[in-house]
Amino acid sequence: MVGKQGRVTGRIGPGLVGEVMVEVRGGVEAFYAHSTIPDEVISTGSIVVVVEYFPPRTVYVARALV
Amino acid sequence: MPTEPYLVAGVVLAALVILILLFKAVWRVAEPNEALIISGLGARGRTELTDSLGFKIITGKGTSVLPGFQTARRLRLDSRAANLQVSCVTQQGIPVVVRGVVIYKVGDDLHSIANAARRFLDQQDSMNGAIHELFTGHLRSIIGNLTVEDLILNRERLTGETRASAADEMIKLGLIVDSLQIQEIDDETGYITNLGKPHAARIAASARIAEAQRDQEATEAEQVAAANKAAAWRDAQIKQAAYQAEIDEAQARSRQAGPLSEASARQEVVVQETRAAELEAALAEQRLQAQVRKPADARAYETVTLSQAERDARIAQAEAEARETELRAVAQASQVKQAAAAEAESVRLRGLAAAEATKATGLGEAEAAKARGLAAAEAAKAQGLAEAEAARAKGLAEADAIRARSEALAENQEAVIAQQLAENWPRIVEAGARAFGNVDHMVVLNGAQGIEEMLAKALTLGGTGLGLARSLLNGAAPASGGGPEANGKAVDPAP
Numbered sequence: 001m002v003g004k005q006g007r008v009t010g011r012i013g014p015g016l017v018g019e020v021m022v023e024v025r026g027g028v029e030a031f032y033a034h035s036t037i038p039d040e041v042i043s044t045g046s047i048v049v050v051v052e053y054f055p056p057r058t059v060y061v062a063r064a065l066v
Numbered sequence: 067m068p069t070e071p072y073l074v075a076g077v078v079l080a081a082l083v084i085l086i087l088l089f090k091a092v093w094r095v096a097e098p099n100e101a102l103i104i105s106g107l108g109a110r111g112r113t114e115l116t117d118s119l120g121f122k123i124i125t126g127k128g129t130s131v132l133p134g135f136q137t138a139r140r141l142r143l144d145s146r147a148a149n150l151q152v153s154c155v156t157q158q159g160i161p162v163v164v165r166g167v168v169i170y171k172v173g174d175d176l177h178s179i180a181n182a183a184r185r186f187l188d189q190q191d192s193m194n195g196a197i198h199e200l201f202t203g204h205l206r207s208i209i210g211n212l213t214v215e216d217l218i219l220n221r222e223r224l225t226g227e228t229r230a231s232a233a234d235e236m237i238k239l240g241l242i243v244d245s246l247q248i249q250e251i252d253d254e255t256g257y258i259t260n261l262g263k264p265h266a267a268r269i270a271a272s273a274r275i276a277e278a279q280r281d282q283e284a285t286e287a288e289q290v291a292a293a294n295k296a297a298a299w300r301d302a303q304i305k306q307a308a309y310q311a312e313i314d315e316a317q318a319r320s321r322q323a324g325p326l327s328e329a330s331a332r333q334e335v336v337v338q339e340t341r342a343a344e345l346e347a348a349l350a351e352q353r354l355q356a357q358v359r360k361p362a363d364a365r366a367y368e369t370v371t372l373s374q375a376e377r378d379a380r381i382a383q384a385e386a387e388a389r390e391t392e393l394r395a396v397a398q399a400s401q402v403k404q405a406a407a408a409e410a411e412s413v414r415l416r417g418l419a420a421a422e423a424t425k426a427t428g429l430g431e432a433e434a435a436k437a438r439g440l441a442a443a444e445a446a447k448a449q450g451l452a453e454a455e456a457a458r459a460k461g462l463a464e465a466d467a468i469r470a471r472s473e474a475l476a477e478n479q480e481a482v483i484a485q486q487l488a489e490n491w492p493r494i495v496e497a498g499a500r501a502f503g504n505v506d507h508m509v510v511l512n513g514a515q516g517i518e519e520m521l522a523k524a525l526t527l528g529g530t531g532l533g534l535a536r537s538l539l540n541g542a543a544p545a546s547g548g549g550p551e552a553n554g555k556a557v558d559p560a561p
Contacts, residue, residue, distance in 0.1 A: 016226055
């Protein structure tokens with residue numbers, strides 16, 4: 001999981017539970033996403049990298065350096 | 067006939083069938099949409115699940131299950147749908163009844179499957195009830211954080227709130243929410259209906275405005291078209307009437323052509339006749355001019371000329387008569403004057419002869435001289451008077467011959483009077499001389515002229531008496547016998 005890139009489908013921000021779509025197990029699944037940097041806001045459509053994975057469905061992400 | 071091979075074949079077949087049945091009894095395969103939960107002897111999970119509760123999860127492949135030692139249960143990983151109906155209030159406190167559906171499934175990872183398996187493995191059919199209860203509460207809190215407008219319009223907000231509210235609990239249950247859809251919102255207060263009303267009213271207003279405008283434009287166009295039609299109809303009627311009038315006029319003219327030409331011909335005849343009559347009248351006039359007027363003019367001229375000649379002759383006759391009368395008066399005056407002078411001289415001579423010799427001689431000479439002067443003066447005076455009277459008579463004779471004649475006759479009376487006066491002159495002179503009679507010595511400074519002046523004064527005094535006497539005589543015109551009396555009276559005041 002960690003290191004994979006994903007696409008933000010729900011806004012990530014303080015007080016919000018974001019959503020990212022990540023390719024995993026041959027399919028694409030939605031994970032609850034939070035930002036590794038506090039108070040960072042990542043809008044829908046951004047590309048992110050999974051930094052931490054908390055099973056079963058929570059990831060911490062950072063902006064991908066595209 | 068050997069039966070061995072058939073037996074062997076039958077045994078082998080039976081053994082194979084038994085083997086297959088046995089295999090089928092032992093081997094279990096997990097379908098793509100399900101997970102096999104195997105528990106029992108030797109059921110160990112993977113290395114990372116060493117601390118698990120002791121069951122094995124198989125997805126997407128087959129595995130052997132030892133009958134009697136192990137048990138395999140299937141957990142369906144399909145999507146499930148739970149219908150929700152919630153009575154709640156929005157953020158603005160508006161009560162609404164929301165009907166929705168939540169689509170969820172068991173998570174695909176082993177952790178989720180394990181969580182779900184532990185919770186729902188025997189209650190897979192009642193999973194919907196639990197989810198319904200769960201999401202009813204969540205939906206109530208979600209809608210409590212939203213306004214009606216957000217609920218309708220802001221889909222991202224709804225999903226975000228759903229995640230934020232239900233994520234942890236769904237993780238606990240090993241489920242994931244694929245979708246939460248609001249199907250219907252019942253609004254008892256009519257908020258949503260009213261929400262749309264301004265826009266609907268605006269749209270309705272604009273629709274009505276547009277309809278009215280189009281209607282107005284259409285009506286205007288129709289009216290313009292109708293007006294144009296009416297104008298065209300009017301023009302057509304006017305033109306028709308004009309053409310009809312021309313037709314009528316032409317017809318009338320053609321109908322009247324015969325009588326008209328006849329009338330014009332007759333008119334020319336009348337004109338010619340009139341001209342002939344005029345010429346005849348002119349001829350008659352000329353004839354009258356020649357036959358009547360010219361002779362009449364001649365006669366009139368003759369009459370006028372004769373009358374003028376007669377008038378001139380009559381005037382000349384009157385003038386001649388006046389002149390004759392005048393001359394006659396002058397002659398009579400001079401005659402009277404000479405007679406008077408002669409008588410006066412004879413009287414004086416008789417007086418002087420009777421007077422003293424010396425004195426009488428001188429006085430007689432003086433008186434003779436005086437008497438001569440007086441006689442000359444009187445003669446001149448009488449002549450003047452006669453001339454005046456003659457001039458008067460002449461004027462009167464010019465005005466009217468007959469009156470002049472009567473006037474001349476009156477002047478004759480005057481002349482008679484004058485004659486009578488002349489007859490009395492000796493006494494007058496005597497009276498005048500009486501004034502000088504009392505004078506012893508009379509020194510005359512101017513000589514003969516002085517004596518004349520003196521006599522003239524004395525006679526002027528007498529002259530006034532003469533005028534008075536004439537007026538008295540006029541008062542008694544026919545009484546010629548009164549003349550001497552008047553003379554006597556006239557003389558009296560003279561000294």
